[in-house]
Amino acid sequence: MTDTPTTVYVVDDDAGMLESTQWLLESVGLHVKPYRDGRQFLDALSANSSGCVILDVRMPGLGGLNVQEELQKRSSNLPIIFVSGHADVPIVVRAFKSGAFDFIEKPFNEQLLLDSVQQALQEHPQTGLPHRGGDNIEALIASLTRRERDVFLPMAQGYTSREIADMLGVSIKTIDLYRSRVMKRLGAERMPDVTGIAIAAGLLHPLDLRGSAV
Incomplete structure (x- = not known):
């Protein structure tokens, strides 16, 4: 039986975290399938499964990154939201x-997680960035003009329009225009996508993100 488009697979070896995450998601009407083990999740997953995955990074046995690798081998299109x-x-x-949709630190803000899940479900099966890596990343960045690229990196780091305008010596209105153009060219609907592209391309180190260390 094919899962509904709003199926959220939650994989976490912490029973308390698994239960609370399931309750949170079900409280907004989502269909949840919980798993305590990465291998159990993979064994239960069918080729036509849809929705998204909330995946803990550190688990006994098969860790989250290993599960991600296995999903890639299966050419799975499920967006992955890592929590750790x-x-x-x-x-x-x-x-x-490797194409993660989002990465959220524990303990996480509930609304932050819900927003990320809703975004992932809306973009499935075309996540907007189905293969963040290799030639696709290079092609996306190559599509930017020189000025758009000047705006792209500060955007990815988390600088505001006003701060970028001060850096480049132009008006805030001009930066807002360039920001929208960068988002459109990259096929990004939210800032974590822009940041993910910059990191995947090797243009940005996670510790360079403004205001927080990853």
């Missing part, structure tokens, strides 16, 4: 380079 209480830089970089 240990979001060190190499893990975040690897996750984004």
Whole structure:
């Protein structure tokens, strides 16, 4: 039986976290399938499964990044939202380079997680960035004009329009225009997508994100 488009697979070995996440998602009408083990999740997944995955990074046995690798081998189009209480830089970089939809640190803000899930479901099966890596990333960045690229990197770091305008010596209105053009050219509907592209392309280090260390 094919899962509904609003199926959210939650994979977390922490029973309390798994239960609370399931309750949160079901409270807004989403269909949830919880799993305590990465292998159990993969064994239960069918070729035509749809929705998105909330995947814990650190789990006994098959960890989140290993599950991501297996999904790639199966050519799965499920958007992956990683959650982790240990979001060190190499893990975040690897996750984004392999196409992660989002990466959220535990303990997470409930609305932040819900917003990310809703966005992932809206964009499925075309996530907007189905293969964040390799030639596709290069082609996206190559499509930017020189001025758009000047705006792209500060955007990805988290600078505001006013701050970018001050950097480049132009008006805020001009920066807002360029921001919208950058988003359109990259096929990005939200800022984490822009940041993910920059990280995957090796143009931005996660520790360079403004206002927070990953």
